[in-house]
Amino acid sequence: MNESEFSLDGKIILVTGAGGLIGQEVCDAYAAYGATVIATDNQSSEKLHAQIARLNRRYPEGNFSGISADVTSEESVGKLFHHIQETYHQLDVLVNLAAIDAKFDDGQKAINLSRFEHYPLELWERSVAVNATGLIRVTQHAVRLMLPRRSGHIINVASTYSLVAPNQSLYETDPETAPVFKPIDYVGTKSMVPNFSRYIATFYAREGIRCNTVVPHGIMNQHPKAFQDNFAKLSPLGRMCELKEIRGPFVFLASHASSYMTGSTLVVDGGWTAW
Ligand SMILES: NC(=O)c1ccc[n+]([C@@H]2O[C@H](COP(=O)([O-])OP(=O)(O)OC[C@H]3O[C@@H](n4cnc5c(N)ncnc54)[C@H](O)[C@@H]3O)[C@@H](O)[C@H]2O)c1
Structure with missing residues (x-):
């Protein structure tokens, strides 16, 4: 084992949700390790192009492209993969980050303030379309591109709420205002992700395609101090995750360093689910 085991030279990697908090960081990390990065998101083309311009400035030798696509649209995802097929002729890694997630970061209004018994089912259906059906749709297209070469890796992104229920006291940050809750749409749709990865991993294991899950948790994004304090009390490491x-x-x-891993769940949660 040497550091070249972690090299991504020559790998073509598609990242969905690439314009988001984790997506931008992951695209940058892949670029730093030598990958050709295809960034996709349903954000505007201008935002994606600005992101690609930043990558080009930091890694002038690299090869990056940004393509707008909506994972809820078969036509849109079909066009994205047609472009990948025509331009790159292969896909080595797909990272499924696109998702709807009610945020509690500073400056962001929590999507939902209601308790479970009043939770609007339209919001559940909207999240299913992105976090579940969209995930399956993009993965189907990727597998079709990977199968002829009998090679590929799909990295799905779950949440600690795929493994345990939210501790709603985390979101109690202001006794003066109405309470906010982490809603069921996120917990429900993210719960399928680790087992979806196991399904894909075992379905395609003998055909050269691997599939694994990453479980991030509590990535710092200028959250209010009260939220950070709550988080610190509940977390074994006593702090949020730096981006x-x-x-x-x-x-x-x-990378090749994970070559014997498939169907696994890599938990990156500061110990949140350890107690
Ligand atoms: N941030 C965290 O602390 C954290 C913790 C656990 C899990 N996660 C998971 O990591 C992933 C990324 O999280 P993030 O914090 O970067 O979220 P984010 O909201 O910043 O990014 C998600 C991206 O998905 C895109 N998206 C939404 N709907 C889409 C659609 N229909 N088609 C295409 N793109 C669409 C958004 O435009 C956005 O850029 C999510 O799957 C989330 O569940 C994040």
């Missing part, structure tokens, strides 16, 4: 700390697990999984 850069997510790079290593994603690079490791995309």
Whole structure:
């Protein structure tokens, strides 16, 4: 084993949700390790192009492209994969990051303030379309591209709420305002991800395709102080995750260093689910 085991030179990697918090960091990490990165998101083309321009400035030798696509649309995802087929003729790694997630970061309004018994089912259906059906759709297209070469790796992104229920006291940050709750759409749709990965891993294990899950948790994004304090009390490591700390697990999984791993769940949660 040497450091070249972690090299991503020559690998073509598609990242969905690439314009998001983790997506931007993961694209940068893959670029740093030598991959050709295809960044996709349903954000505007301008935002994606600005992201690609930043990658080009930091890694002038690299090869990066940004393509807008909506994972809820068969037509949109079909066009994305047609482009990948025509331009690159192969796909080595797919990272499924695109998702709807009610946020509690500073400056972001929590999507839902209601308790479970009043939770609007339209929000559940919207999240199913992205976090579940969208995940399956993109994975289907990727597998079709990977099968002829009998080679590929799919990295799905779950949550600690795929493994345990949210501790709703984490979100109690202001006694003066109405309570907010982590909603069921996120917990329900993310719960399928580790077992979906096991399904794909075992379905295609003998056809050269691997599939694994990363479980991030509590990535710092200028959260209010009260949220950080709550988090620190509940977390064994006593702090939130720095954005850069997510790079290593994603690079490791995309690289040859993880070659004997499939169907696994790589938990990066500061010990949250350990007690
Ligand atoms: N941030 C965390 O602390 C954390 C913790 C656990 C798990 N995760 C998971 O990591 C992944 C990324 O999280 P993040 O914090 O970067 O979220 P984010 O909201 O910053 O990024 C998600 C991205 O998905 C994109 N997206 C949403 N709907 C889409 C659609 N229909 N088609 C295409 N793209 C779409 C959004 O535009 C956004 O850029 C998610 O799957 C999330 O569940 C994040």
